[in-house]
Amino acid sequence: MIRTRLVDQPIDVAAVLRDASTTANGAVILFLGTVRDVNDDRPVTALDYSAYRGMAEHEMASIAQEAAERFGINDIVIEHRLGELALGDASVAVAVAHPHRGAAFDASRFVIEELKHRVPIWKREHYVDGTREWVDPTKTVVEVPHE
């Protein structure tokens, strides 16, 4: 199964794993991105995520399709959570399955790197003093990706 979606509730990790698992596969890789309690030496208390929903859904589906073609994968599930998340919560889950582990590891890495690079989702960190700031992973000029 190939499916991707944005969710506003906690990610059902068991369902993500189950939907990527079939008896045709000998390897399943599950990647979870979770909310860390510090960033750039600054204590973080929570995060909130927002997205350009339609475009984010399109980009996630494109990435899954690209990974399927590039690595010969039939089973990929990607879920990204939006809204306010607590420390330790999973913000993203990627499950990739393949008959053999090599392709599964490679495809898993490809999916999460592409997601971080081009899916229009933003995160704002909440700090101990009550302030909030949008995270800018680039801090510099960004090139425009083209399809």
Added chain:
Amino acid sequence: MTVTVLLFASYADTLGASALDLDVDVGATVEDVLGRIRRMPGADRLPATPLLAVNERYAALDRVLEAGDEVAVIPPVAGG
């Protein structure tokens, strides 16, 4: 003709709006729309080459717009 401009996250905060309608000339490009946005208060905080999209797909500056198009100015993405 009218196009809709969407702003998100830090750009929405900086420019004080998340969506606005702009009247532009027929044949206007994404670059023309960006030029209009750059005249808004706070726009000096936008980068030289922000990410741009038209109708939910990444687009280049020379993309010619049609009436009703949705142009998005996209801050550096931070998913994952």
